[in-house]
Structure formats: C-alpha cells, structure tokens
Amino acid sequence: MTSVMLDAGAPFGAAPPSARPAIVTRGLTKRFRGGQVAVDALDLSVPRGAVYGFLGPNGSGKTTTIRMLLGLVAPTSGEHELLGLPLGEALPRVGALVEGPAFYPYLSGEANLRRFDAADPAAPRATVRRRVAEALDRVGLTAAAAKRYRTYSLGMRQRLAIAAALLGPRELLILDEPTNGLDPQGTREVRSLVKEIAAGGTTVFVSSHLLAEVEQMCTHAAVMRAGRLVAQGSMASLGGGQVPRVRVRTPDTADALRVLRSLGLADVRADGPEPGDGVSAELGGVAPERVNAALVGEGVAVRGFAVERPSLEDVFVRLTGEGFDVDG
Amino acid sequence: MSTAETRETRPRRTPGLVPVSETLRTTSRPAPSDTADPAPAGTTAPAGTADAAGTTASAGTADAAGTTAPAGTADAVGTTAAAGTADATGSTGSTGSAIYAASAGGGRAPETAGVAEGGRAREAAGVAEGDRAPGAAGTVGSADVIDLAGPPPVRRFGSFWRLLGSELGLTFRRPRNLVMLAVLASVPVILGVALRLVTDDMDASGRGGGMGGLVASVAGNSLMLAFASLSFLVVLLMPVAVSVVAGDAIAGEAGGGTLRYLLAAPAGRTRLLTVKYLNAVVFSFAIAAVVALSALVTGLALFPVGPVTLLSGTTVSVADGLLRVLISVGYVGAGMAALAAVALALSTFTEVPIGAIAGTVVLVIVAQVLRAVPQLEAINPYLLPTWLTRFDGALRDPVDLGAMRDGLLAFGAYILLFGSVAWARFTGKDITS
Numbered sequence: 093m094t095s096v097m098l099d100a101g102a103p104f105g106a107a108p109p110s111a112r113p114a115i116v117t118r119g120l121t122k123r124f125r126g127g128q129v130a131v132d133a134l135d136l137s138v139p140r141g142a143v144y145g146f147l148g149p150n151g152s153g154k155t156t157t158i159r160m161l162l163g164l165v166a167p168t169s170g171e172h173e174l175l176g177l178p179l180g181e182a183l184p185r186v187g188a189l190v191e192g193p194a195f196y197p198y199l200s201g202e203a204n205l206r207r208f209d210a211a212d213p214a215a216p217r218a219t220v221r222r223r224v225a226e227a228l229d230r231v232g233l234t235a236a237a238a239k240r241y242r243t244y245s246l247g248m249r250q251r252l253a254i255a256a257a258l259l260g261p262r263e264l265l266i267l268d269e270p271t272n273g274l275d276p277q278g279t280r281e282v283r284s285l286v287k288e289i290a291a292g293g294t295t296v297f298v299s300s301h302l303l304a305e306v307e308q309m310c311t312h313a314a315v316m317r318a319g320r321l322v323a324q325g326s327m328a329s330l331g332g333g334q335v336p337r338v339r340v341r342t343p344d345t346a347d348a349l350r351v352l353r354s355l356g357l358a359d360v361r362a363d364g365p366e367p368g369d370g371v372s373a374e375l376g377g378v379a380p381e382r383v384n385a386a387l388v389g390e391g392v393a394v395r396g397f398a399v400e401r402p403s404l405e406d407v408f409v410r411l412t413g414e415g416f417d418v419d420g
Numbered sequence: 421m422s423t424a425e426t427r428e429t430r431p432r433r434t435p436g437l438v439p440v441s442e443t444l445r446t447t448s449r450p451a452p453s454d455t456a457d458p459a460p461a462g463t464t465a466p467a468g469t470a471d472a473a474g475t476t477a478s479a480g481t482a483d484a485a486g487t488t489a490p491a492g493t494a495d496a497v498g499t500t501a502a503a504g505t506a507d508a509t510g511s512t513g514s515t516g517s518a519i520y521a522a523s524a525g526g527g528r529a530p531e532t533a534g535v536a537e538g539g540r541a542r543e544a545a546g547v548a549e550g551d552r553a554p555g556a557a558g559t560v561g562s563a564d565v566i567d568l569a570g571p572p573p574v575r576r577f578g579s580f581w582r583l584l585g586s587e588l589g590l591t592f593r594r595p596r597n598l599v600m601l602a603v604l605a606s607v608p609v610i611l612g613v614a615l616r617l618v619t620d621d622m623d624a625s626g627r628g629g630g631m632g633g634l635v636a637s638v639a640g641n642s643l644m645l646a647f648a649s650l651s652f653l654v655v656l657l658m659p660v661a662v663s664v665v666a667g668d669a670i671a672g673e674a675g676g677g678t679l680r681y682l683l684a685a686p687a688g689r690t691r692l693l694t695v696k697y698l699n700a701v702v703f704s705f706a707i708a709a710v711v712a713l714s715a716l717v718t719g720l721a722l723f724p725v726g727p728v729t730l731l732s733g734t735t736v737s738v739a740d741g742l743l744r745v746l747i748s749v750g751y752v753g754a755g756m757a758a759l760a761a762v763a764l765a766l767s768t769f770t771e772v773p774i775g776a777i778a779g780t781v782v783l784v785i786v787a788q789v790l791r792a793v794p795q796l797e798a799i800n801p802y803l804l805p806t807w808l809t810r811f812d813g814a815l816r817d818p819v820d821l822g823a824m825r826d827g828l829l830a831f832g833a834y835i836l837l838f839g840s841v842a843w844a845r846f847t848g849k850d851i852t853s
Contacts, residue, residue, distance in 0.1 A: 162684045164851040183686035190684065194677025198594065210586035211685035211692070213579040256681065 109176030114138045114264050114295035115161060119170035122156050130156040132319040133170065138297055138312070143290045145306030146299040147408075148316030154299040155191050157316070158268050162188055175263055184214035187257030188266045192273075193249040197242040201233055201252050204241055208256050215260055227255040230285065246273040254285065265289060267298045271305060283309055307404040315408060323408075330404070338383055339363070341370040341396030351390045355383060375399060580695070583687065587699040591665060597703070600661045604707055607657065608649035608715035615639060616722045642719030643728050643741040647815060649715040650708070650752055654808045659784045661707050662756045666700035666763035667776035670846060674771040674853040689847045697764055697839065704756030708749045716745065734817040744814040751811040751824055758804060758831035759784070761838035768845040771853045801826075804834060 115138035122131040131153040138144045148154050159165040161172055163179045174182035195204040205224045209215045215223075228234050231251040236244065244252065250273055257265055270286070271279040286309050290296050300306050306313055307327075314324035323330060338357070342348050345362050348371045352360045357373035364370070375383070380399045387394050591597055619639040637644040670693070673679035682692060728741035736744075763780040770776055787803040790796050800806045807827035813820030 159680070159851065162680075163686070164680055164683055166848075166850060180686060180688070183684060186684075188681070188684045190680050192677070194681055196590070196676070196678060199590075207586055207590065208681055208685055210582050211682045211687035213575040213583075213686070213688065213691070215579075216576060217578070217582050 107176070110140075112173070112176030114140050114142070114175055115144075115172070115297060117157075117161075117170065117172040120157065120160060120167050120172055121169045122153075122160060122165060123168040129319050131160070131167075134319075134321055136172075136314060136321070136324065138295060140295050141290070141293060142312045143286065143296045143298065143310045145310035145313035146297060146316070147303065147306050147313055148299075148301065150301055152316040153319040154301075154316055155268055158188075158190055158266055158297075158299060161266065162186070162190065164190070182264075184212055184260065185263040186266060187259070187262040187264070188268075189253045189257050189270055190266075190268050192269070193253035195241045195249070195252060198240060200238050200240055201228065201244065201248075201255075202237040204252065205256055205259060209259050212260065223259050227258045230258055231255045232281070247275060247278040250274055250278070250282075254282065258289070262289075262294055265294055265296045265298075267296065269299055269301070271300070271302070279305070303404050303408070313404070327404075336375045336399050336401045337372050338375045338380055339370060339372040339396075339398045339400055340383075340387060340392075340394060341368070342387075342393055343367050343395070344392045345369070345371055347390060347392045348387060351387050351392060352383070355386055357383070370396065372400075580691065583691070584695045584698055587695050588702060591699055591703055592706075597665060600664060601707065601710055604653065604657060604661060605710050605714040607653055608645060608711060609718045611649055611652065612638075612645050612715070612718035612722050615645075637729065638719075639723060641728050641741075642723040642725050643716070643738070643745060645719035645723065646712045646715040646745045647748060647812070649711050650748055650811065651809055653711055654752055654755070654811075655788070655805070656784070658707055658711070658752070658756055659759055659808075660781055662700065662704050662760050663763045663777045663780035663784075665703045666697075666760035667767050667780050668773040669696040669700060669764055670767040670842075671770045671776045672767075672773040674851070675773055677853060679853060680851050683851060690843065693764075693768075693843060693846050697760065697842075700760035700764060701753075701757045704760050705749070705753035708752040708756060712745055712749045730817050731812065731815040732817045736817065744819070747814040747819070747824075748811040751814070751827065752808070754828055754831045755804070755808045755811075758834040761835045761842070762804070765838040765842040765845070768842050768849065801830070804830070807831065 115136055117134050117136045120131060120134040120136075121129070123129050134153075134157060136157075146154055146157070156165060160167050161174060162183070174186055176182075177185075195201075196207065199207065202224055205227060206220055209220050209224065210217075225234070225237075228237050231254050233248060233251055233255060236248060241249070241252070250270070254267070254270060257267070265286075267286070271282050274282060283305070286296055286298065290311075298306070298309065310327060312324070312326050313330055315322040337359075338352075340348055340352075345367055349360055349362060352371060352373045355378055357376060357378060360371065360373040362369060362371050380397075384394065384397050387397075615638050638648050670679070673682060683689065687695075725738060727735045727737055728744075729735045730744075759780065762783065763776060766779045767773070767776040784805060787805045791800055791803055791806060807830045810823045810827040813822075813824040813827075
C-alpha cells in the first residue's frame with residue numbers, strides 16, 4: 093500500500109529498492125562531442141547476486157557505460173539505476189575499479205586507502221584503521237601497506253585498487269578489467285577473490301575483453317559490440333542453443349557409431365577418416381556415464397572419453413555472426 | 421577511547437531529520453540474503469543475535485523516552501528509534517525491532533510488514549559497525565552480519581570535515597608544497613640579513629643619509645621587516661605558491677586519475693570542489709602567516725624592538741604594531757584566496773595541472789603589466805594585483821579602512837565570479853580521465 097508513495101518518482105517500477113536489480117539501464121546512450129556514439133541505447137539488467145560479465149572488445153563502450161553508471165559521465169539520453177536507489181545513496185554501497193588503478197604516488201598504500209575512504213561520506217571514521225587493514229589483507233598487500241605507491245609493481249597497484257573497492261560492506265562491485273596487467277598468478281588470485289566476494293552475496297559486475305575469464309567467473313554475461321548490446325543473459329541461457337557433445341577416442345569407429353546411434357544420440361559422426369580419430373555426438377539428455385557404460389559393454393575400446401560444452405566463444409560467434417576479436 | 425570514537429557510538433542522526441521516504445526504505449529493507457545463501461547459522465547467528473539485542477534494547481528505550489535512544493550493546497549498533505506519533509510508540513518500536521531481529525537472525529522478514537509499519541513508525545537505523553566491539557572484526561562473515569542490521573547512512577555527521585582534513589593533510593605533507601613554504605619563509609630571512617649587512621656597511625662608512633624609506637624603516641624597527649617582506653612577496657612569489665596548490669586542485673586529481681575514484685566514492689562534486697577551495701584558502705592564509713612569522717623572528721633577531729613609526733609618521737606601540745601585522749596577514753590571505761578562486765576555476769578546465777598553474781601565473785603577470793601602462797589606468801580597479809598591496813592601509817594612522825574595504829570587496833567579487841565558473845564547469849563536466 094505504501095509502495096506507491098515509497099517509489100514516487102523512481103524510474104524503475106514500484107518494487108522496493110532491495111528487490112530491484114542491482115543495475116538497470118534503459119536506453120542509455122552517450123554521444124560524445126564530435127558525434128561519436130560510444131554507447132547506443134543500452135538496456136542492461138543485472139540481477140542481484142549475479143557475477144555479471146560485461147564483454148566486448150576494447151573501444152566497444154564498456155568503460156563509458158561504467159563511467160555513466162558511476163555518475164562520472166552524463167548520459168546523452170536514457171536512464172540508469174544502481175541498487176534501486178538514487179545515485180548518491182547507492183554509491184557508498186558500490187565498490188568500483190574504473191580503467192585501472194589511480195593513486196597518489198607519494199602516499200603509502202595504506203594512506204591512499206584512507207584518503208579514498210575519507211571521500212566517502214558514509215564511511216565511519218572510527219573504523220577506518222580496521223577496514224583499511226582488512227581490505228589490504230584481502231588482497232595480500234599487508235606487507236606493502238607502508239610502502240609508497242610509487243614503488244608498487246603493476247600487479248600490486250591493481251590489487252590496491254581492488255582493496256579500495258572493498259573498503260566497506262558493498263552490495264555491488266563494479267570492476268573494469270580487473271585482471272589487466274596481472275600475471276597468470278595474479279589473474280587467478282583476482283578470479284578467486286571475485287568468487288569469494290560473490291559468495292558473500294555481493295553482486296559483481298565485471299568488464300573484460302577476455303572471453304575465457306568471463307566464462308570462468310560469471311553467472312551472467314552481456315556482450316557489447318560498437319556501443320550496442322549484442323546479447324545478455326545467464327550463462328546457461330546464452331549457451332542454451334548449443335548442446336554439449338560427447339567425444340570418444342577409440343580405434344573401433346564403426347562399433348562406436350553404432351552404439352551411439354542405438355542410444356538415440358543426435359548428430360553422431362566420425363571425427364575423421366582414420367580409425368583412431370574417434371567419434372562424437374550430441375549428448376542430449378543422456379547421462380555421459382550411461383554412454384560410456386554402453387560403449388564398454390559392447391566391447392568398444394574406449395581410449396578417451398570427454399563431454400565438451402560449447403565455449404562462450406562458440407556462442408558469441410553464433411550470436412554475432414563473426415569472431416570475437418579479443419585484441420580489439 | 422578518543423573523543424572521536426566516543427562520538428561514533430552515539431546515534432548519528434535524530435529521527436526528525438530523516439525524510440519519510442528514506443525512512444520507509446530503511447525499514448522495508450530485507451536481509452540481503454535474498455541473493456545469497458541465507459546466513460549460515462553457525463557463523464552469523466551469534467553476532468546477529470547481539471545485533472538484534474542491541475536494536476531491541478534501543479527500541480525499548482525509545483518506547484519510554486519517545487525520542488532517540490542510543491544502543492549500547494556488544495555490537496554498539498548506532499540505532500535510533502522513535503515513534504512518529506505518541507500513541508504509536510510502543511507498537512511500532514517493538515515491531516521494528518522484531519523485523520531486525522528476524523533478519524539479523526538469518527531469516528527473512530516479510531517485506532510488507534516492514535513497509536506497513538514503516539508508514540507509521542518513524543524509525544531510522546544507523547549503521548552497525550561491528551568493530552567497536554573489540555575482537556568482533558576480522559572476517560568477511562562479520563562484515564556481512566553488519567550489513568544485515570541495516571544500510572549505512574548516506575552521509576555521516578562530520579564527513580565534510582573529514583574530507584577537508586584529508587585534503588589539508590595531503591597539501592601540508594606534500595613535499596612540493598613544503599618546499600614552497602620553506603622558500604617563502606626563507607625570503608624574509610635573506611631580506612633581513614641583506615638589509616642588516618647594508619645598514620652595517622653604511623654605519624661603518626658613515627654615510628647614513630642615503631637610505632631609502634623601506635630600508636630605513638626596517639633598519640629602525642624589527643616589525644617593519646614583516647611589512648616589507650609581505651609587500652615584496654605578494655607581487656609574485658606568493659601568487660605562484662597559491663596557483664600551484666589551487667591550480668593543481670582539480671586538474672591534478674584528473675591528471676592522476678584519482679578524481680574518478682574520489683567522485684565514485686562518492687565525494688560529491690560540489691562537496692569536493694568546496695573542500696578543494698577551502699583547502700586553498702587555508703593554504704593562502706598559511707603562506708601569509710608563514711612569511712609574517714619568519715619576518716618577525718628574523719626582525720627580532722637582527723633589528724631593534726621598539727615603538728613603530730608608521731608610513732603616516734605617527735608612532736605606535738609594539739603591541740599595536742603586531743596587531744597591524746596581523747591585519748596585514750589577514751588581508752594578504754584574503755587576496756591570495758581570491759587568486760586561488762581564479763586558479764581553481766582554471767583547474768576545472770584541464771587535466772594538466774601545470775596548465776592551470778601557469779595560466780594563473782600568466783594572468784597575474786599580464787595584470788601587473790597592464791597596471792604599468794598609464795593609459796590603461798581605468799581598468800586598474802578590476803585587476804587583482806591592484807588590490808593585493810593595499811594592506812599598507814594598516815600602516816597608516818588611523819588604519820585606512822576605506823582602501824582595505826574596497827580591496828576586500830574586490831576579493832569577494834573575484835571569489836564569487838570565479839567560484840561560480842568553477843562550480844558550473846565542474847558539476848557539469850564529464851570525467852573521462
């Protein structure tokens with residue numbers, strides 16, 4: 093009954109803020125001076141609790157979108173909402189990493205975090221010491237806390253930026269290319285950190301131009317291309333058109349084909365002309381262990397058995413009709 | 421426990437200040453567990469219970485008091501609960517706490533109940549910061565529990581001053597700025613020593629009559645070195661120092677990329693600009709004070725102390741003289757603050773701090789050149805440097821308030837004009853750095 097009053101003037105419906113998506117945009121458009129359209133009529137919807145991959149080649153409008161979400165850049169048209177709240181109320185609950193780390197080189201890592209905490213009007217001064225120490229600990233920078241930022245390596249800088257995004261209890265993390273410049277070890281650490289944060293209930297919106305990265309971290313994804321949204325949805329729904337295939341490596345090609353057909357699998361075929369090339373088929377609803385048991389039961393020598401799910405890249409090639417140029 | 425910490429445990433706001441819409445939102449907020457697993461009982465339940473206890477206690481107190489009640493239990497939840505209407509006190513207070521108890525315990529409070537009660541109850545929950553209980557800190561789990569107790573307030577009391585403090589700390593600890601202060605402080609020393617040597621030289625040679633007014637008066641009285649130093653430095657060196665700090669204010673943050681993080685924090689554009697300007701104002705007065713102090717100390721060491729002979733010929737006491745030094749410092753500080761507004765305005769137009777700094781210095785120099793052209797005398801009153809040296813009104817008897825008042829009005833006009841330019845530009849600017 094009070095919900096109408098509650099949401100008077102709210103652009104995104106009558107649901108209470110906590111029930112609305114973490115991020116919503118409607119027709120969000122940015123045309124820079126000179127006429128270049130960086131973002132074109134973007135309709136995003138990021139559900140609460142999701143790890144949302146925001147994919148696209150460099151220059152496809154990802155960073156401009158993030159800047160608009162954070163109120164750094166004013167949209168030419170369209171609207172957006174974070175956590176169902178007015179921007180000023182939402183931002184203290186949002187941690188952000190935008191276009192790489194930026195800190196005061198002459199301050200220590202710790203002093204830098206204190207500086208940004210002081211800029212947050214909702215952050216309690218009394219707890220800053222503990223929160224800074226905790227954030228540094230989470231990214232493994234405790235040992236370097238007193239060192240000047242100037243002396244930090246690229247990976248340490250990136251981690252400090254993530255620590256800055258974790259200074260308070262956040263409901264939403266917006267991470268723009270969080271693994272940029274990190275070595276494989278650092279990339280793994282960031283990935284597990286994101287998973288850990290998401291497990292705590294925080295919605296994570298992570299932009300990337302690396303398909304594999306999004307595939308490993310995210311529950312949902314959206315794809316940008318030249319400022320336009322090409323696809324968005326849960327990973328399952330994005331991959332929905334493609335079914336997993338079972339691939340069997342065996343010298344007994346003919347027998348294997350026969351068994352697979354008898355199980356009712358679709359698109360059964362030999363993968364090559366040679367006897368050792370193996371066979372494959374769409375798995376459909378059949379359990380892979382049943383397939384293997386049937387093969388072995390019929391005397392097929394199974395040397396390799398794999399279930400292959402379509403990679404995100406396959407999906408995007410299908411969706412966009414072209415390859416995903418990761419180098420942009 | 422320090423004063424600041426003590427203050428922290430009190431309720432952050434009075435319920436009367438909380439807008440109704442915000443109140444409702446606060447009340448209707450369910451546990452954020454709708455997106456994640458419901459809080460596992462093993463880890464979160466104990467803390468959650470403590471939370472709930474805190475809230476209940478405060479609601480109970482509110483019931484009796486009818487206004488605000490600080491929570492003072494283990495978690496030190498800064499909660500205020502009050503009834504909107506007198507007769508609703510008991511029921512709404514306890515219902516609110518029941519909802520918090522339910523959500524903090526890991527269950528889900530029915531949203532509609534929260535909203536329905538919220539319609540009548542005026543209840544605002546402060547943020548729960550678990551760390552005030554020693555040992556409660558440390559784990560991710562505890563942070564999540566804290567979140568269950570309610571959303572953080574949008575703005576804390578004193579947050580503006582905290583940001584200003586951070587800004588001042590940055591300014592007065594930055595090596596570059598300290599070097600500038602040191603250079604400014606050294607000029608009166610150099611000036612004093614040089615004048616002393618010249619005076620000794622003249623005394624030795626027996627030629628005393630050729631001394632100029634300034635040198636003569638400094639040699640005659642220690643306080644005069646302060647006025648001499650200010651009038652010497654106010655022309656260029658102090659404007660340069662102020663331009664460096666104020667011109668760097670926005671452009672430096674933009675150039676370094678830190679501006680986007682400050683604004684996403686969110687510092688707030690008007691708030692950040694105000695803090696930046698106030699910081700530059702403090703620096704303006706600080707350099708005037710540093711110059712005067714350095715000059716006073718040097719003067720006391722090198723020249724005789726005694727009644728001061730003013731420009732108008734009258735002699736005043738040392739105390740009166742010191743007061744006039746203070747007036748001069750205030751006037752010069754105000755003039756530098758006006759210049760800081762110009763530098764700040766330029767700073768909002770570029771991502772290259774040196775551009776804003778150099779631009780301001782060039783403007784000062786151009787103004788000085790224009791002043792030197794007799795045919796352009798008519799525009800003199802509109803030029804800032806015209807007014808910067810008018811603190812010599814303090815050296816007349818009685819103090820020339822008219823000239824200084826006009827100067828202060830000119831400074832005010834500059835601050836208003838360029839402050840508006842800076843605000844209009846900065847609040848409408850796309851931050852793409």
